[in-house]
Amino acid sequence: MFQFKWSRMLAVAERDLRRFRRNTTLMIPMALMPIIYLVILGKAMGGDLHDLRVAVVDEDRGPAAVVVHERLLTLQQSRQLLRVSDEPSPAQAVEGLRQGAYKAVVIIPQQFSSAAERGERAPLGVIVDNTDNNSANVIESVLRGAFSTTASGAAALPLSVSSAPQIDVQRVDVYGHKEFMQYLVPGVIALALFFVAMLAGGIILVDDRAKGVHEGYFVTPLTALDIVGGLTLSAITLAMVIGTIVLASSILIARIPLIGGVTTLGLTMVTILLLALGLVLFMFTLMARVSNPITPRALFGILNVLTFFPSGALYPTESYPGWLNAISAAFPMRYAVHSLRNLLLKGVGFQAVLPDFLAMAGFALLMLVMAATLFKRTL
């Protein structure tokens, strides 16, 4: 049972190596995967945030408020950290924040300059979207640094307020306390749908083709649309079932309060449907002419890294360089994560997620056309 012979072992190895040698194209993903992993993850995780949208509401309009404005503009211009906009009222600014237009709202309250002139601590309100804690913490930290009573800070203030330049940055979390686990939930749902699409749209499709199941279909009156439509429908059904299970489990495990109630739930299911549709049809397009069952398995890792990691699921998209943003914007995962986060953690309405829905629907439509075009009805 435990007899061993070098020659026999080498023969087994030789057989495998010969196979690899004759399938060199399949070895490309193996070598490429770690490199893509390095580049994508290196830039998608922990990069410097930039272009964080911040609204400023100036209810004071005094000299100290001018200083605050100037500081914020300096941060915008020097490090491209912020993109500052003015809003007329706190209510409008906070509504913009709730709808995802801003990451934070800086409120310069009435009497802000008077307090500064009197040498009292002038309170600067910073309301943050804490569903994205990474961005919220960075904004808070940067503002505290910028308005701390350092010598340079004091020197920058106008003469009239320089004797009492104490600005107290007061952070307010607009959504109460959010755990990181809750932040991850949208990404987890998107990942589950990616797995379903890979399995049903990729692996099973190619396996069935290799086994001759499709040849059996082709000699019946089924049209290409019947086949692509039927396969999509089954994959979508599976995706909806898996998506619902993961959604329900995530809500329970991460204790997510469904702020928008039934509407949120409905819009969440629409998001799941649109993402599943896009991903499944994307897989059909990629695998439309693939007949080697190893191919989808070999591409699995690369596709996962390319679509999931730059989606904003783990780290804000505001940290990505331009090229990674382009990759991110090309796949529906980003819009789904954005939509799910807005729905599940903020309870936003239809208008707020409509752009995401349109992007996902557009992607799905494009993939449908491509899949139907590439799918061959004959051998």
Next chain:
Amino acid sequence: MNAHNGKDNGRPPAIVVDKLTKKFGNFTADDALEFTVRQGEIFGILGPNGAGKSTLIRMLNTLLVPTSGRATVMGFDVARETAAVRHEIGVIPQANTVDGDLTAWESMDIYGKFYGMSRRERQQRATQLLEAVGLTEWKDKAAGTFSGGMRRRLEIARGLIHRPHVFILDEPTTGLDPQSRRVIWELLERLRGEGDLTILLCTHYMDEADRLCDRLAIVDHGKIVALGTPSELKATVPGQEILTVRFLREVDSDLLAALKGLPEVHDAGTEEPHVARLILNAGQVPLEGITEISRTRGNRVQSITLLQPSLEDVFIHYTGRGLRDAAAGEYTYAIPSMMR
């Protein structure tokens, strides 16, 4: 060669193949094939692996588009009226296409839906066909647990679910054990006996073609080299019956010369060291003479086999070489104990 013998009791032919050609790059898989299949007959396409049989079948079942020429199935053009053709045909592809995850019943039901059959029709037809192929007992088992023969039988039942007029089978018994092959042959013979179904059978087994086909075409290198009924084709082979005699010991020149000297023997040679191959003039088998020669030379006869001209001989006659994976139709005489 009677390529266009289409009319049969006023009925139009089931299949018409007219100068049908398929090229893959510079390679011509099928070269201007021409034949007609009558309604209700079993027509065989016989040829070795790589002869172009499967390419022909795939053009007829709309999986491949012909390079040139034309073919119709029940009057519908296989290149232009593919949807209509697919309604007319039932197909058993060479590869096993049974879905192992589905039960036999589910498989039948789903394929019935592909053809737009009503629930009642599907149930009725599936019950009838599963009974016919002997799978009623297994109808609720996943096809993945079936033997190769059972899968093939299920495929045959599935291919007939929509009552096709033409049933196309591409090497249906390849890889099956003899018993499963026989079951499938009996099934096809029953189908032929039941009526209007036209069967196009592609095979490289001569015994299969010989037993089942009303007419057949022998294909080699993409061309039809012979076409007719099995007996017509065998009759075209010049020659006589052949007798092989297996002796206990080697056949030496003296023994061979004695056998050659028998009046019924036209020529004699050795097939193997222990086996003499005698070409008979006609009619009688020289059993007594062989027994006598065997006794006088002390080399006992173990068996005598009378070979009739087979499709192998037909193939050799027309192509100059043998069919691969072939087995001759042979009839072995029981050797009486006194001859041993």
